Amino acid sequence: METLKSLMANKTWCRFFAAVAAVLAPLGLLTLVQAQSQARQPDAKHGAVIAAQGTPAGAPPCAQCHAFNGASDSSGAFPRIAGQSALYLAGQLRDFAAGVRMSAIMSPIAKALSPDNVADVAAYYAGVEAPFLPLKAPDAALVKRGEALAKVGDAAKRIQACDNCHGPGGAGEPPAIPYLAGQYSQYIVFTLQMWQRDFRTNSPDAMAVIAKKLDAQDMAAVAAYYQQVRSPLAAAEAQRKD
């Protein structure tokens, strides 16, 4: 994993992996057909192939937007998915396919993935460690306000701390609850707006209620905070390497 991770940091190597994966794809498909037993375990290696190359049924490679290592980019259009729990990722894909979660981009892609594809690709991205992109430091005051919301909440607005569910430092409470640590601020704001306006309805009621209590400033603050925070585990890992 260590080697893979350092390889992933290098774009050239990423492309190489994608190419190798493409060659291996038919083999992966064969494996898939054979593995239609009830107790089928997700095949992360086959998931990597889908991520790199897409599927014959027409799903494009995830890597086109989310990068092969799941780090995506900071545009806000595509969330970071590296290391997100498999259960969560697979659930989102199913919701996209069923139209429970709306996205003009993701819905047709998710529809093109078989249930096994979904399980495999979710398992792949759940197991990837990816570096965090170097991003411009956000406004310190904004981060501070965001940190208060994340850790303590807001009494006047009756908003509980985000960390209650999303874990200390937004590390996530896998498998059900996604991490926020290191997620792109633009994406967090966009998603909160989706909940606020009732476009996103595929989560427990909690997020819609909370998003409606947040104003634009709150959203920007909490998003700025989570983009720069690292989960305690990741931080400890980074320190160990230094």
Next chain:
Amino acid sequence: MATRLKPVDVVTIGVGLTGSLAALELVETGLKVVGLERGAGRDTVPDFQSPAIHDELRFSIRKANMQDNAKVAVTFRNNANQTALPIRRWESFLPGQGLGGAFVHWNGQSFRAQVADFIYKTHIEQRYGKKFLDACGPELTIQDWDVTYDELEPHYDRFECLLGVSGKAGNIKGQIRPGGNPFEAPRSREYPNPPMKEPYFGAIFRKGAESLGYHPYPQPSANLSRPYTNPLGLQLQACVFCGFCERYACEHYAKASPQTTILPVLLKNPNYELRTNCEVLRINLDNTRTKATGVTYVDAAGQEYEQPAELVLITAFPLNNVRTLLLSGIGKPYDPTTGEGVVGRNYTYQTTGGPTVFMDESININPFMASGANGTMIDDFGGDNFDHANLGFIGGQYVGAIMTNGRPIEFHPTPPGIPKWGLEWKRAVARHYNHTILIQQHGTSVASRLNYLDLDPTYKDAWGQPLLRMTFDFPDNDIRMSQYIADKVVEIGRAMGGKIIERGGTKRPYTTTVYQSTHNAGGAIMGTDPTTSVINRYLQCWDVPNVFSLGASAFPQNITYNYSVTIGALTYWALDSIKNKYLKSPGPLVHA
């Protein structure tokens, strides 16, 4: 020397459920109300947030949300021949402390009492004859409440809407509804929110109970099943089944409490003033001893104050209501040797403790996914829902798989015969942790002339005032009742597929060292006759009409159910009369 403060209209002694509810009713009529709370102020944000709020050692074991019994304890003995000793570590029951009181750390189990509960003595005599009660125990002193279910129904309804109770009605205006509790007293309408999701342990219980012909239903819960805005405009959120409910405060705005359903509106009202860390020493009376002039209290700095008030509401935990009356010399203290006197009389508790059902390893219960009030139960053995004619006891219990948690320190079920520590114990915990269902038996304990509350002759609190002394053991009637039901519940455990079933049921003597129930009741009971009650049907003191004692201390005897919703309804009922009758013409609302 006490500093005399500017007079106000109303003082509440305690700011928990009854204190905040009553204050809100009164400030809205324009009265100036001061709330005196002995504990600290606290709110969902910042005080109840994780990870600190999920500290099991701090809250479950060291009881951080409970009355500080280094300052004010309760002394206890089983009978009048023993010497009572102070309870220095709460276990059996857990009086709350701090803004919001015990209504912060409650589980959210939200029942109404039954029609017969309010006319209990009349009902038992009518159904079983006058001699029946004597046969159950000559020491029993059950009474009617002097308020009927029909009178309370609108107040129950209003209080449930304030909380946003999540449940399924079993009886709407006399019509039995499928899915609800068919033994439920008639409701005017459905619960404000649908029931919580049924956990797996509830589903297993449902199947077992149904196979024996019982009537399972979802437990009504004040941990909400969906987001809800109450009539005061306060929004609550849906419970996330975190498994830290009872003994804890909710970080999610999902459990109804004063903080989530009342206080944000009350604290904004300019007619209200909250004073925390204020210990009320006594209610002051004028020289006729029939009129209260206010209260004396000590603040956190040790300063003593006299707060004059026209109306004094005792709104503390039931045990503390009784103690306040005794310390203030309001009402005649009960004397068990003569049976005379009223304050401290008819103190009652509840019978609890059901079987543990050990399941096969293939059945994964995941007990940590729980709320304080989820689960499935039956009321077939509640109150007087079954024929007692040939049983030789009165009373009953509800029965249910209503597990609240799988917390690591508290939850480690092991079958009988396993050592209490060591390797074998660890192996048994690992084997059974995720495959065990606790079934609750929870019900009545009848009033007895032998059980009472008075002031302790020896032990004093931090301010030099006598502690409350509790003299209590379960009447034999309760043991017979609980053991009878225990047999029935073992059958349910078998029908659920239990491999090993550890039988439940209450035994004597009562001990304060094992958690049972925080539904301490009575001691300042309501009634028609001043020689057998402290307060009238409007919870107004017979002897001092400008003092009202609100809460479960008013119950003449305890009910089958968790009592918070009945306390809320009773508080609305009393406040209705205070607002519409008493304030227009202060004085006794009932002439004995």
